[in-house]
Structures are given as structure tokens and as C-alpha cells.
Amino acid sequence: MPGDRAPDPDALIERILHLWSADAETLPSEPRLAELTGASRNSVREALIRLEERGYVHRTQGARTSPNRRLPGVGRRIDQQFDHSLSIRSAGYEPSLELVSSERIRLVPGIHRYDDLPDDTSVLRTVKVWRVDGAPYALAEDLVPVTREADLDPHRPVFALAEAANGVRVAWETMWIEAVGLDAERAAALSTSPATPVIEMTYCGYGADDAIGYWSREVQLPAPEGLRNALIRRVRA
Template sequence: MSRRPESEDLVDVLIEIWAKGDRAHAVMPSEPQLAAETGASRASVREALIRLEERGYIHRSHGARTAINSRLGTVGARVDQQRDHLEAIARAGYEPGLTVLSAAYDVIGTPAGGDSAPFHDLAPGTPVLRTRKVWSADGHPYVLADDLIPVVGRAATDGLDESEPVFDLAERLNGVAVAWETVWFGADQLAPDEQEALGLAAPEPVLVLTYCGVGAGDDVAYWCREVQLSAPPRLRNVLVRRVSRG
């Protein structure tokens, strides 16, 4: 699995505490209380709380207790946070499913690559692993993704499990630990091959997400084109953003 910084682990712990407070309609414990409960330093807790506020979980005001954004307990899949689809589906309370439709090594720019209208900016001649996957919730397909993962040097490909999350495949194949993604949103009709892959009798309008995962040094870990059908209620895409005034 991909390595995560300890600060992110603390953020996850505080999110669990946030969830308990949300269910109890309570306020967030104070910094000293959180430091005592987690065993982390107050400086680390303060940094983690800043991240929680940036992500919309809490609101802090000088001289007042930290308030919990209780609406986050009922929202769907947050587009400002990336999770593996299997995890997101399970967390939403559905039975997750994954089918790897294809996985093959290729070279960008070759006729077999089909790059007449590429969704990426990888240079011709770049060796890649191409995968196509479909995720389902309670047996109903709703996401199809085409991934391109650059293969660098003599990457370990023996025994590779193509069903692993793209973040982990990238770290295996090119050594890039993903730090962030740039995501572009669009809308389109399903192409015939996508319609067939999703098992649909007729084309449907879809949400299209094109994204590039990069490491801290700006090295490309992967490119992905993802199409999403109308999602189940608890998996609808949600963006949580802070409001700045004045």
C-alpha cells in the first residue's frame, strides 16, 4: 500500500473523533484534550485541526469552542478527496465490486495505443500499463476508468495485481508516491465500447473526470479518464468549499 505521512494518520484519527462528536451532536474537544487522547503533541494536533477546517469538517472561531459541520455526515463522495472506489463504495454502505476488463503493456504513440485524441500529455515512446476497470455498487456498474501508468526502468511487473488501486500500481511501476491530483470535469455521451463495458442497452449521458496524479517532485504517476453514470444517493459527487468574505 502507499505510504502516508504521520500527519495524515493523525488527521484520520481526528476525523474519527469528529464522527463521534457529530453523532452525539457535540462540539470538538479542545487541543489539550485531543493531544491527551491521541498522544500527539499540541503542535501536531493544531496542524491537523487546520487541515480538518480546510476540508470543511470543523469551524473554529477565536474565543469559542470548535464547531462541527454536521452536514458532512450525510454527503456523498467528496470530489476534493481521493479514495479508492472500493473503499468509497463500502464506506457509503453499498456492496463494492470491481472487474478488470483489460490490462496490457503498451508504448504511447504506437498505432495500437489509439492516441488520436489522447486525454494525457505523456510523451510518445513512453512505456505504460493500460488498464480498464469497472466498479459497481450493490451489483450495479456506475464507474468505468481507463488508466495510463508510466513504467520506469526495470519496474517490478512480476506478480502485479492489476486490480490494485492506481496509486499503488504507480508506486510499483514508476516509484512515484502520489501527492495530489489535478482533475478536469466534463460531460459526454458514452462511447459504444464504454456502453458495452458497462452492460447498458442504450447510451447514457455521463460525468467525465480526467485526472493526473503527480508526486511531490511533479513526476507523473498516472493519467486517468473516468466516466460515471448516475450514482447511488450516498455516492453522489459532493464538493465542500470554504466561504471567504471581505
């Protein structure tokens, strides 16, 4: 019977999202959603709160819940965790990933450091380039502190590398964005000219106990349609 067993919250959210399309003006009512998903009304209400926080729906007291019909065209959401290859493929392009370099190093003082890790920290440094239909698109340099012996595959996503290398299950990322000119090393990896203007995003991924899982620095060339960075935030009048 509906409501007998609480569904996984993320699974319930996915089921609700599949019940409306970009052309729908409103979502079904909470009782109807509970009936359609087999979840309790309380579970549905919590799912709708989370969907509103993520920008999927707009809820107004006394009115029906309206979906955000612009979502399919916003591109990649930088306020959510993402995987470049999946984002590229979902936008209708063919992704490819190149591991440009991978090395174990100890950090030394320098003006080009973008992290706040202590000097002499042992890290796995990787440089990766993603391509869209064969054309260079994004480059990421990751610094993953290594505090345990593990067989680290540098091709893996930085989230997985952090958990294997230092045991941190990343809960949050703090990100800084600025416009920069490409240095020679990154320009060469992206097959473009030094000083090419790009958007640079610097991330710090850390766990619930504030332990740092990784630092990452990413640059992107102008994105094809469907891959532009987008941020969705709730506006309350």
C-alpha cells in the same frame, strides 16, 4: 504524561474525529482535546488547522470549534484520495471490481488521447469497472508509464501501480470534469447504450518532482444514494 511524545498527525486527526458525532454542536476545547488525546496543545492546534482545511470543522477566533454536521451525508469527496470499493462499502452497498482489460502498449498519436505523455511512451493500460450491488457504476481507464521492469498486478490501485512501474509516489492529482456521451466501447463495458450522458473525470497523478505517475479517465453512471460526488470548500466571509 500528555504531550510527552508527539503523535502521528493523521492518527491524532482520527482520534479527534472520534470525539464528536454528527449531533455535537462543538468540539471540546484545545486543552481538553490535549488531555483526551495525550497530545500537546501545539499538536492539537495543528490538527485542528488541517481539519479545517479539509472541511471537517469551522474555527472562529474567540468561539468554540464547530464540526461540519453535513459530512456524513455528502457521499464521496472528490477533493480527497479515495478507493471506489471502500467508498461503495462505506455507503452500505456491496462492491465488486472487474478488470475488463490490461495490456502493455506504446502510445501513438490520435484524436482520442486524453494524456500529454510523449508519443511512443510504454504504458500499462487497464480498464476497470466497479459495480454496486451487481449494477455497473463506474469505469476507469488508466495509463501508467512503465520505466522499470516489475511484476505488475493490474488489479492493484493505480497509485500502487505507478510506484511499481515508474517509481513515482504520487503527491498530487489534477482533475478536469466535463459532461460527455459514452462511446461504444465504454458503453458496452457498463452495459448501457452509446451516447448515454455521463460525467467524465480526467486525472493526472504526479509526484513532488512533477514526474507523471499516471493518467486516468473515469466515467460514472448516476450514483446511488450516498455515492454522489461532493466537494467541500472553506468559505471565508
